[in-house]
Amino acid sequence: MIFHIAICSPDPVLRGRVQRHCLEYYARRADACIVEQLESAADLLRQEAGGTRYELYLIELTASGPAEGLQAAAQLRQHGVRAPLAFFARTPAYAYEAFRVDAMQYLQISFRPEQLTALLDRATEPEYGPVIPVTTAAGLRALPFADIEYLECTHHIVHFHLASGEDVASLSLRVPFSEVAKPLLADERFLQPHRSYVVNLAAASQLSAGELWMRSGARVPIPRSREAAVRAAFRKFLER
8 A cells, every 4th residue: 555645834844854754664564655745734725626635644733823724624624534634733732623623643843753653653554543441540541552662561560651652550450461462462563572561563673682672762671582583573573
């Protein structure tokens, strides 16, 4: 599949940064992407009027004219566009309006690379991808698989480390860790390199002696007895 992405921003530096990240992201996948840079929401609407549709819309809400981007998004939705849509902004002030047009994400500039990677993970999956329910002290959370960097089980509590940097802690387990991780391990992205860890290989950056490095900088330990199997699984994932 070729994934078409529209990046709408008057800032050429931001457009270039996002395009490079998108191209690098899809270079690691079996599919590909075409990125189109647009300088304004008006350009985006002209493309839509001409029949051009994208699989992902990335729109900057500028301080001088946030309404233009929001109105363009609302018009796309009114015309039947259901593709994932996300916003960039230098302030959280427009987040409420953004989610009223069914935005998938709202990233505040300057966002971290792993946040954009998580956004692309979700956008490429049908209906934003599968989720795993997690019972926490604050209530039930539904965590998208694509948002999870790795799981760590300590003292009968599972910590879901997300690509955003958030750590979601479960309540104390009444079942084995393997049972909690079972839905994730059925997905080819996830691997259990250690009895207390499950990792998302899509969020791994490199493998070294005794450790798997994640994009966030976290290092997941690998027992010597598992190193060969983890290396083979990581290589297979990268080559798929």
